[in-house]
Amino acid sequence: MSLSYPPNNSILIIYFAVRVKDLFETGKEYPWSRPKRCPRCKGIRLWGHGFAGRYFQGFVQRLWVKKYLCPDCKSVHTMRPSTHWRRFQSSRFVILRSLLYKIRRNKWRRSLPRQNQQYWFSGLIFQASRQKNIKLPTVEVIGELLRGSIIPVSHSIHCECLRL
Ligand SMILES: [Zn+2]
Numbered sequence: 001m002s003l004s005y006p007p008n009n010s011i012l013i014i015y016f017a018v019r020v021k022d023l024f025e026t027g028k029e030y031p032w033s034r035p036k037r038c039p040r041c042k043g044i045r046l047w048g049h050g051f052a053g054r055y056f057q058g059f060v061q062r063l064w065v066k067k068y069l070c071p072d073c074k075s076v077h078t079m080r081p082s083t084h085w086r087r088f089q090s091s092r093f094v095i096l097r098s099l100l101y102k103i104r105r106n107k108w109r110r111s112l113p114r115q116n117q118q119y120w121f122s123g124l125i126f127q128a129s130r131q132k133n134i135k136l137p138t139v140e141v142i143g144e145l146l147r148g149s150i151i152p153v154s155h156s157i158h159c160e161c162l163r164l
Contacts, residue, residue: 012039018081020056020091023063032066032079043072052078057089085151095120095153096142103139123153130157 014035023030034046049069053062068077083091090112098117101109108117127145128137145152 012075012077013080013086014039014077015082016079018079018083020059020063020081020083023056023065023081024059028064030064030066034068035077038070038073038075039077040075041070041073043070045071046077047071049076054080055089056081056084057091057094085153088151088153090116099124099137099142099153100139103137103142119155120153123155126155127152 016032018030018032028051034048037044038046046068047070049067051064052067054065055062065081066079068079069075070077080086083093085092085095088095094112098109098112098120101107102117102121108114124137124142125135127150128134128141131145131148131150132141134141142152
């Protein structure tokens with residue numbers, strides 16, 4: 001037993017290879033595969049625990065993502081498409097493309113709302129300065145953040161480690 005566990009009932013996120021379009025088409029019928037082990041305590045019993053509604057860019061209504069409960073450590077795990085970071089409605093691909101465009105050309109992409117792009121880029125500046133002590137992010141910095149399992153556009157000071 002490690003004392004570094006987060007408190008009971010905290011929600012962990014499990015990233016899964018799911019296409020958002022498939023989620024939209026199948027709704028709660030989507031064939032989620034149950035994780036083999038609890039990511040926190042490594043217990044092998046995980047029970048279905050209903051669904052959570054989440055918004056994704058390109059879809060007006062919320063889509064349903066499955067939750068699992070671990071009866072051993074009582075934590076709830078929410079599944080998440082691996083195409084998206086936690087708390088971001090746009091896909092990683094869309095976000096990264098905008099960041100690279102901004103870094104290389106110093107412009108925002110016309111095809112995306114500027115406000116979103118400014119929010120992503122300010123998150124990148126924040127993480128680059130916090131994690132790497134770098135004021136002007138480069139393509140290499142994005143790569144380093146990703147390799148360090150950091151969500152490069154997160155505005156959170158808490159660990160935004162990817163759980164893959
Ligand atoms: Zn557990």
